[in-house]
Amino acid sequence: MLWRWRNTIMRFMQGRYGTDKLNGFLFWTYLVIWVVGLLFRGDIVSRVLSLVATLIAVVVLYRTLSRNIPRRQAENERFLRLWTPIGGWFRRQFLRVRDIRRWRYRKCPRCSANLRLPIKRGRRTVTCARCNSQFKAFFL
Numbered sequence: 001m002l003w004r005w006r007n008t009i010m011r012f013m014q015g016r017y018g019t020d021k022l023n024g025f026l027f028w029t030y031l032v033i034w035v036v037g038l039l040f041r042g043d044i045v046s047r048v049l050s051l052v053a054t055l056i057a058v059v060v061l062y063r064t065l066s067r068n069i070p071r072r073q074a075e076n077e078r079f080l081r082l083w084t085p086i087g088g089w090f091r092r093q094f095l096r097v098r099d100i101r102r103w104r105y106r107k108c109p110r111c112s113a114n115l116r117l118p119i120k121r122g123r124r125t126v127t128c129a130r131c132n133s134q135f136k137a138f139f140l
């Protein structure tokens with residue numbers, strides 16, 4: 001029974017795009033908007049948010065079931081070009097906070113590599129692990 005269902009779904013998805021990073025991002029956006037909508041329950045804001053969430057869900061469904069695969073791939077690539085630097089920035093901020101007791105992060109002024117440095121308080125000279133240049137940095 002379960003096997004037949006799986007088979008039916010697989011046949012249905014054949015030649016369709018499926019999911020990608022953009023859909024994943026849209027899905028998370030959908031969840032966030034949905035949760036924020038709960039905070040405004042009964043308000044006009046909640047109705048607007050639920051409309052936006054529904055639109056996003058429709059887009060995700062449409063992209064997943066779409067047969068125009070090259071077009072969906074192009075959309076995903078455009079999204080990744082935009083998102084990769086932003087996502088990287090968020091990731092670095094997260095690491096900064098997570099490691100605050102053990103490491104400090106500094107950017108090399110010459111090659112702009114992100115350096116993870118042990119905490120030694122005060123002003124000191126740092127050697128970049130990538131380009132070997134030295135620069136002064138202050139550590140709180």
Ligand SMILES: [Zn+2]
Pocket residue numbers: 108109110111112113128129130131132133
């Ligand atoms: Zn460097």
